[in-house]
Amino acid sequence: MSLNKDGVLTEREGFIKYGSCGGDMKCGGESLAGAVSQRACVYCGARVVLNPISDAYHIVHGPIGCASYTWDIRGSLSSGSDLYRNSFSTDLSEKEVIFGGIKKLTAAVDEICANYSPKLIFIYSTCIVGVIGDDVESVCRYAESKYNTRVINVKSPGFSGAKMQGYKAACDALMKLMEGSAPSGAAGKAGGGVSVNILGDFNLAGEIWIISNYLKEIGVEVISKFTGDSKYEEIIKAPKAALNIVQCAGSMTYLAKTMEDVFGVPYIKVSFFGVDDVCASLLRIAQFFNNDEILKKAKALILRMSPKTKAELDKYIPLLRGRKAAIYVGGGFKAISLINQFKELGMKTVLAGTQTGKKEDYEIISSLVDSDAVVLDDANPSELEKFMIQKGADILVGGVKERPLAYKLGVAFCDHNHERKYALAGFEGAVNFAKEISESLNSPVWKFLRQ
Amino acid sequence: MLELTPNEYKERKALRINPAKTCQPVGAMYAALGIYECMPHSHGSQGCCSYHRTFLTRHFKDPVMATTSSFTEGSSVFGGGSNLKTAVKNIFEIYKPRVIAVHTTCLSETIGDDIPTIIGQLENVPEGKYVIHTNTPSYVGSHITGYSNMVKSMVKYFSKNTGVSNGKICVIPGFVNPGDMREIKRILKQMGVPFIMFPDTSGVLDSPMTGKFEMYPKGGATVEEMQDAGNSSCVLGLGETAVSAAARLLGKQCKIKEHILGLPIGIEATDDFILKLTEITGKPVPEEIEEERGQLVDIMIDAHPYYDKKTAAIYGDPDTVLGLAEFCFSLGMIPKFLITGTPDPSFEIKGKELFDKFGAKDGFVKHSADLFELHQRLKSDKVDLLIGGTHGKQIARAENIPFLRMGFPILDRYVHPYMPMVGYRGAMRILELLLNVLMDKREADAADEDFELVM
Numbered sequence: 001m002s003l004n005k006d007g008v009l010t011e012r013e014g015f016i017k018y019g020s021c022g023g024d025m026k027c028g029g030e031s032l033a034g035a036v037s038q039r040a041c042v043y044c045g046a047r048v049v050l051n052p053i054s055d056a057y058h059i060v061h062g063p064i065g066c067a068s069y070t071w072d073i074r075g076s077l078s079s080g081s082d083l084y085r086n087s088f089s090t091d092l093s094e095k096e097v098i099f100g101g102i103k104k105l106t107a108a109v110d111e112i113c114a115n116y117s118p119k120l121i122f123i124y125s126t127c128i129v130g131v132i133g134d135d136v137e138s139v140c141r142y143a144e145s146k147y148n149t150r151v152i153n154v155k156s157p158g159f160s161g162a163k164m165q166g167y168k169a170a171c172d173a174l175m176k177l178m179e180g181s182a183p184s185g186a187a188g189k190a191g192g193g194v195s196v197n198i199l200g201d202f203n204l205a206g207e208i209w210i211i212s213n214y215l216k217e218i219g220v221e222v223i224s225k226f227t228g229d230s231k232y233e234e235i236i237k238a239p240k241a242a243l244n245i246v247q248c249a250g251s252m253t254y255l256a257k258t259m260e261d262v263f264g265v266p267y268i269k270v271s272f273f274g275v276d277d278v279c280a281s282l283l284r285i286a287q288f289f290n291n292d293e294i295l296k297k298a299k300a301l302i303l304r305m306s307p308k309t310k311a312e313l314d315k316y317i318p319l320l321r322g323r324k325a326a327i328y329v330g331g332g333f334k335a336i337s338l339i340n341q342f343k344e345l346g347m348k349t350v351l352a353g354t355q356t357g358k359k360e361d362y363e364i365i366s367s368l369v370d371s372d373a374v375v376l377d378d379a380n381p382s383e384l385e386k387f388m389i390q391k392g393a394d395i396l397v398g399g400v401k402e403r404p405l406a407y408k409l410g411v412a413f414c415d416h417n418h419e420r421k422y423a424l425a426g427f428e429g430a431v432n433f434a435k436e437i438s439e440s441l442n443s444p445v446w447k448f449l450r451q
Numbered sequence: 452m453l454e455l456t457p458n459e460y461k462e463r464k465a466l467r468i469n470p471a472k473t474c475q476p477v478g479a480m481y482a483a484l485g486i487y488e489c490m491p492h493s494h495g496s497q498g499c500c501s502y503h504r505t506f507l508t509r510h511f512k513d514p515v516m517a518t519t520s521s522f523t524e525g526s527s528v529f530g531g532g533s534n535l536k537t538a539v540k541n542i543f544e545i546y547k548p549r550v551i552a553v554h555t556t557c558l559s560e561t562i563g564d565d566i567p568t569i570i571g572q573l574e575n576v577p578e579g580k581y582v583i584h585t586n587t588p589s590y591v592g593s594h595i596t597g598y599s600n601m602v603k604s605m606v607k608y609f610s611k612n613t614g615v616s617n618g619k620i621c622v623i624p625g626f627v628n629p630g631d632m633r634e635i636k637r638i639l640k641q642m643g644v645p646f647i648m649f650p651d652t653s654g655v656l657d658s659p660m661t662g663k664f665e666m667y668p669k670g671g672a673t674v675e676e677m678q679d680a681g682n683s684s685c686v687l688g689l690g691e692t693a694v695s696a697a698a699r700l701l702g703k704q705c706k707i708k709e710h711i712l713g714l715p716i717g718i719e720a721t722d723d724f725i726l727k728l729t730e731i732t733g734k735p736v737p738e739e740i741e742e743e744r745g746q747l748v749d750i751m752i753d754a755h756p757y758y759d760k761k762t763a764a765i766y767g768d769p770d771t772v773l774g775l776a777e778f779c780f781s782l783g784m785i786p787k788f789l790i791t792g793t794p795d796p797s798f799e800i801k802g803k804e805l806f807d808k809f810g811a812k813d814g815f816v817k818h819s820a821d822l823f824e825l826h827q828r829l830k831s832d833k834v835d836l837l838i839g840g841t842h843g844k845q846i847a848r849a850e851n852i853p854f855l856r857m858g859f860p861i862l863d864r865y866v867h868p869y870m871p872m873v874g875y876r877g878a879m880r881i882l883e884l885l886l887n888v889l890m891d892k893r894e895a896d897a898a899d900e901d902f903e904l905v906m
Contacts, residue, residue: 033521033534034492034541041498063557063589064467064792065474069502071842083455085845086823091467092590097561107465115461127496127558128590131527158496159522159558381514382545385664400505404514410662449662 015377017366036380038328038401039355041158043126044070045166048418049251050122050154050173051084052076052202052227053235057118060089061105061136062126066158067091075204075418079229088112092128101134109139113147120232121151122173130157150232152176163330164250164356171255174226174235175262181236194289195221197241199256199267200248203228204418207425211247211272214426218286218297226252239263243288245270245281247425250331250356272425273337273433274344275309309427313344316434319442321346326393328353328379328402329416332361338397338416339368345434350391353379381405395441410449412440456849460827468823469842471766472792475587476554477503478597478626480517483552485632485650486605487671490548491517494535494564495556510860511629511656511868516666518542518551522558531559532569539582540575546666549674553584554601560588581674583608593793594859595693595768598626602697605649609677612705619645620731621683621707623698625690625714625770626859627873629657629670634871635689635715641739642725644732647676647683657869681705685731689724689873690714690770692795714770715873717778717881718747724874743875750879751782754886757906761889764788766825766839767858769798769818771872773805775838775857778878780809787834789816790825822846836889853892855885 043066051058051074060067067089078084090096090104105123112118121143125136136153143151154173156166196215201208208228215222224230224238244256244267256267268288270281279302286298325342327335332354339349349369353376354361365375374387381401388396388411396406399417406413414436416424422432476493480503483491493500500519507515518541520526520534535553542551553566566584576582585604587597602623622639624632633653639646654670680686680701685708688698695711702709710731715724721744725736762785765772769791776786789802795818802816815828826846829837837847838855841862847854861867871877890906897903 032537032541034518034538034545035521036516036518036546037497037521038501039497040501041496044498044501059466063474064470064472064593065476065499065502065557065589067467068470068473069506071469086455087467087469089467089470090465091470092557094588094591097557097588097590104465111463111466115457116455127527127556128561131558131561157527158498159527160524162497381516381664382666401501401508401514404508404512405664408514408660408662408664410660449660 016383017375036382037378038380039378040163040166042161042163042166042169043124043156043158045163045251046154046156046170046173047124047166048074048202049167049170049227052078053120053122053230053232054078054084055081055231056084056120056122057088057112057116058084058122058124059105059108059112060087060124060126061101061134062090062092062124062128064089064091066124066126073418074202075420076202076228077204077206079209080231097128097132100132101129102136102139105134105136105139106142109143109151113143113149118147118149120177121149122154123151124154124156126156127158130160150177150181162356167251167356168254171252171258174255175258178236178239178259179262193221193242194219194291194294195223195241196243196245196285197224197226197238197265198222198228199226199244199246200250200252201225201228201425202248204420205423207272207423207429210423210426210428214282214301215285217301218282219294220285220289226255239265241265243267243285245285247272248331249333269333271333271337273334273429274341275306275313275427275430276340276344277337278426278430279306305427309430312431313434316438317346319438320434323347323394323441324350324392326351326384326388326391326396326411328384328396328398330355330399332357332365334416336361336364336368339365341430341433345437349373350393351376351384351387353377353384385409395437410446412437412443412446414440456823456826456830458827458830460824460831463824467821469826470792470821471790471825471839471842472593472595473506474557474589475592475594475597475600476556476589477506478594478599479552479554479585479587479601480504480515480597481507481594481626481652482598482601482605482650483554484515484655485652485671486550486552486677487673488549488667489671490542490546490551492519492538492542492551492553493517493556494520494531494553494559494566495522496558497521499556499558506860507656509862512865513656513658513868514664515656516546518546520559527558527562530562531564535564535566535569536573539573543575543577543580548667549580551582552601552604553582554587554597555585556587557589560586560590581608595626595770595793595795599693599696602650602694603700605677606680606697606701606704609674610681610701610705611678612681612707615682616684617645617647617679617682619647619679619683621680621686621701622646622648623686623688623694623701624648624650625688625693626768627690627714627771628859628868628871629653629655630868630870631873631877633657634874634877638725638740638874639728641737642728642732643734643737644728647680648672649677649680681707683707685710687712687727687731691801692769692793692798713777714774715877716771716774717878718744718751718781718875719777720774721874721878740875747875747878747882750882754882755783757886757890757893759783760785761835762787763836763838764790764825764829764834766790766822766843769793769795771858773798773801775872775881776802776805778881779838780805780811782882784836785811787811787814787832788825788828789814790820790822791818792821794819826850836885838885853888855888857881857884
């Protein structure tokens with residue numbers, strides 16, 4: 001292993017490219033041993049997808065760490081139960097690691113069922129559970145038959161892949177839930193009427209409420225949400241919807257495909273980030289139903305919101321024009337939306353990276369950015385640092401681990417991840433985004449930095 | 452919030468709800484960051500490393516660098532030895548640290564990776580560079596145990612008595628913020644005591660803004676300092692749970708006298724600390740320190756009507772909770788509940804000693820406890836003040852109790868990593884924050900006619 005002229009690990013070269021130049025992008029590989037990877041594990045992926053289900057008992061089966069690091073950090077808002085904001089775990093100790101954790105897990109489930117009336121329990125099997133060989137499925141069967149509740153094993157040993165495999169584990173758990181609990185009746189196109197499920201929105205800062213309101217306004221019923229502000233009763237009805245709309249494609253395309261196969265619910269990909277994406281997505285949903293009334297209402301909504309939002313955004317353009325953006329986010333689809341949003345604001349994306357982007361995503365990304373922009377998969381902090389400096393980025397859009405790095409470089413920052421505090425989706429969100437970007441970029445605090 | 456929590460307390464044997472601890476590796480990672488030019492290395496799945504870095508970043512608001520062995524299915528079957536060897540090679544080549552501090556995880560412990568043997572087989576460790584390790588199975592102890600173990604390993608790997616005394620004392624701080632470590636050093640300098648301190652995260656996790664990202668910021672104890680620690684006249688461990696093991700090991704390994712105190716939180720524990728320093732060194736207490744103590748007492752007297760006889764519940768790490776509890780007692784407050792998630796039977800013994808010392812009859816102290824239990828107990832026995840890390844905020848809101856954020860982790864406020872809670876200055880800061888939350892609450896609840904300008 002060695003460094004190339006850009007100071008990048010030679011083994012990492014294939015994961016980095018410049019805009020539209022040269023060959024296919026490598027992605028989705030395993031992180032290198034010894035790297036300061038920004039990447040998380042299978043359990044992390046499963047947990048972030050399922051955690052927003054607000055009335056479920058999420059029991060983390062393993063030593064305490066996996067539970068404590070994921071305790072109420074998701075930023076998903078709930079209109080009902082706040083059960084999901086608690087941390088449940090088996091807090092395995094040495095004794096259980098030697099003799100097996102099944103007894104403790106069973107007792108933990110018993111303690112929940114004896115004191116509360118759970119409708120739904122998820123049991124997350126972490127790294128160690130796979131290694132010590134606990135038969136978690138047997139506990140699920142035992143508890144389901146004894147307590148008349150759904151108990152679902154989420155197979156998520158951290159070592160079995162990256163976050164992406166965790167999304168899949170979560171989607172498998174959701175399928176299991178729907179298949180075992182769905183009320184009978186016509187499903188999918190056959191009997192769904194004008195209804196959708198929203199997939200891949202986690203209701204950060206209340207974003208799913210914004211989108212649900214749009215859909216309500218144009219006459220589309222939202223049956224279920226995956227998984228922002230969702231509840232057991234709602235999720236099991238999901239197979240009855242006529243259409244799945246998929247926002248976070250990275251985490252939920254797999255579920256959408258499986259639901260199409262099993263329940264016959266078709267899906268389309270949408271994005272509610274940025275005015276153009278919001279408008280296009282609303283029209284696509286309306287067109288799917290092939291219903292003049294809905295199309296009329298969608299157009300009316302767009303006509304009412306789009307011009308005034310664009311007028312709002314235009315106010316920010318003088319404050320933002322020509323500034324350079326770096327993007328490092330989870331999924332490829334979000335990166336694409338962000339590049340478009342920056343364009344709308346007169347900004348240029350000089351670096352775009354994702355943790356879980358796919359080949360197709362990288363193709364689109366490369367076609368959207370200038371030829372000298374850097375595109376990278378699973379970047380480490382050194383690469384981010386190097387390319388942000390090299391490209392003269394003025395602002396970074398990323399998550400919690402990237403924030404202090406950006407600040408240390410004197411680069412402005414916008415959290416487009418779990419810790420966003422203002423909704424960034426929808427027309428309202430587009431304005432919030434511009435405002436947040438502008439506030440960070442134009443804050444007086446940067447003036448005090450001695451170069 | 453937290454409608455889930457029933458009023459009635461029921462014993463739980465298996466289910467942990469809302470823990471007051473986290474796992475060993477994050478404590479080991481934090482300790483390792485207190486070495487200059489050190490790369491902490493997590494030997495396990497990449498998720499562990501990512502979580503620990505995120506967790507520390509959320510508390511310290513600074514970049515946290517650490518590497519991972521990136522375990523796969525294969526490593527979990529065949530062992531992680533080759534991952535570790537590859538990792539070490541890569542880390543020295545790419546990130547160029549002086550020290551790699553390896554800690555284990557539940558996974559690598561369970562599959563039985565023998566780290567000392569793997570380290571022994573390492574080729575290509577560059578001259579003058581080091582790979583050290585500690586075992587931190589996540590299913591034993593807590594983050595405090597992990598901190599303790601990593602500090603012990605620093606002693607084990609580095610400290611030697613060469614037979615020539617350096618005339619310094621070696622100070623080992625417990626699990627505290629960089630602001631505390633900075634304050635301990637300030638006090639030692641004020642006292643004119645030559646010292647070596649490790650670990651030392653000041654200058655690492657409270658580093659200044661320079662416009663440059665430093666993989667290894669200026670702070671941290673150097674390898675030479677840790678080696679020379681064995682030539683100190685004695686070692687002083689501050690925090691019985693977190694560092695007594697390391698202090699004792701240093702004492703034994705290098706045949707120097709060991710002293711162990713609690714964290715110097717509040718007036719009495721700081722008195723003990725200062726007196727211990729004068730006892731060890733024979734140096735008098737300088738006027739500046741007398742002045743600071745006098746200022747603290749002055750504030751305590753000025754403000755006492757606002758905190759006297761207020762009851763409190765305190766949770767968090769053992770040494771921190773006991774320190775804060777003693778300070779509350781000194782103020783005339785009544786700490787009723789002392790809770791730690793860390794498994795540590797001595798916490799209960801020391802808590803009871805405190806209750807006895809201050810004549811508190813119905814105090815409740817428990818180790819291996821969780822915040823759900825604390826919440827249940829508070830429902831039937833309400834207190835005037837809740838003290839601890841961020842995770843208590845839901846309880847504070849649900850029960851309408853003023854909330855003082857102190858300890859680890861604090862995920863929802865700023866500035867705390869830079870500021871001390873130890874020493875007389877730290878006590879003043881605790882008092883200011885404590886009075887602010889109590890007096891803000893009093894004013895928020897006050898009827899119009901009772902809302903006064905002067906307090």
